[in-house]
Amino acid sequence: MAGAPSPQDRPIAPHVSIWRWHVTMASSILHRVTGVGLYGAAICLAIWLIAAALGPEAYAIVDTILSAWYGQVAMYLVVAALAYHLANGIRHLVFDTGAGLVPADADTSAWFAILFAFAAPIGLWALLTFGG
Amino acid sequence: MSNSERRMRTPLGRVRAHGASGEGTGHFIAQRVTSIALCILAPWFVVSAALSIGDASYLATIDWVSDPVNAVGVILLVAIGFYHMSIGMQEVIVDYITKPSTKMILLFLNAAFPLVLAVGAIFAVLLVNFGV
Numbered sequence: 001m002a003g004a005p006s007p008q009d010r011p012i013a014p015h016v017s018i019w020r021w022h023v024t025m026a027s028s029i030l031h032r033v034t035g036v037g038l039y040g041a042a043i044c045l046a047i048w049l050i051a052a053a054l055g056p057e058a059y060a061i062v063d064t065i066l067s068a069w070y071g072q073v074a075m076y077l078v079v080a081a082l083a084y085h086l087a088n089g090i091r092h093l094v095f096d097t098g099a100g101l102v103p104a105d106a107d108t109s110a111w112f113a114i115l116f117a118f119a120a121p122i123g124l125w126a127l128l129t130f131g132g
Numbered sequence: 133m134s135n136s137e138r139r140m141r142t143p144l145g146r147v148r149a150h151g152a153s154g155e156g157t158g159h160f161i162a163q164r165v166t167s168i169a170l171c172i173l174a175p176w177f178v179v180s181a182a183l184s185i186g187d188a189s190y191l192a193t194i195d196w197v198s199d200p201v202n203a204v205g206v207i208l209l210v211a212i213g214f215y216h217m218s219i220g221m222q223e224v225i226v227d228y229i230t231k232p233s234t235k236m237i238l239l240f241l242n243a244a245f246p247l248v249l250a251v252g253a254i255f256a257v258l259l260v261n262f263g264v
């Protein structure tokens with residue numbers, strides 16, 4: 001377009017590196033990271049169901065992976081990621097109503113979502129160990 | 133585009149039909165509606181499956197999937213969850229992938245792969261319940 005300044009000449013927004021670190025930045029990034037991680041977890045859920053339908057031989061492969069230490073670690077991380085994505089997703093649904101957007105409130109709810117990601121897998125483990 | 137035309141046209145007129153696909157609002161609403169369903173389905177699945185299939189054995193899994201409530205719940209989880217994750221990943225792809233050819237390939241895979249996997253998983257649940 002003649003007359004329009006080329007992209008290089010335009011002023012650019014302050015880059016991410018000059019911002020002071022803030023918990024709401026972490027909560028936003030974590031929502032994406034956990035979302036992408038849960039994409040992989042959902043693929044594993046589908047494989048688990050398909051293996052169960054295929055029969056005991058196919059399921060044995062899934063069982064081996066789930067029972068191994070890396071399978072257990074992966075399930076812990078999936079529960080943590082799901083708990084975070086759930087809590088932060090509810091936080092965003094509240095934001096959509098216009099509530100909770102004051103910086104102090106947004107910080108508090110962000111910390112709550114992060115704490116819930118740690119608490120939920122531990123709570124589930126406690127329920128399985130001491131409850132059932 | 134001539135200079136006079138550029139002056140006469142409104143800013144809205146100039147950007148129309150040069151932006152995204154026009155499905156953004158629908159995806160925005162769908163992402164929130166599906167998230168409300170997943171607020172119930174995802175924690176239910178984690179707790180119910182963890183309590184019933186703690187050892188991940190084949191028979192415990194088949195037992196759990198054979199329960200009608202669990203079967204309906206997990207089919208809903210797969211259908212709604214895979215739709216939710218496909219929209220979410222589409223947003224991530226259009227945000228970070230700028231090369232048009234790579235973007236189109238990833239968008240296609242992100243549309244096709246979850247659909248195929250979801251149908252496979254739902255069919256697996258039906259097979260466990262009604263199969264031979």
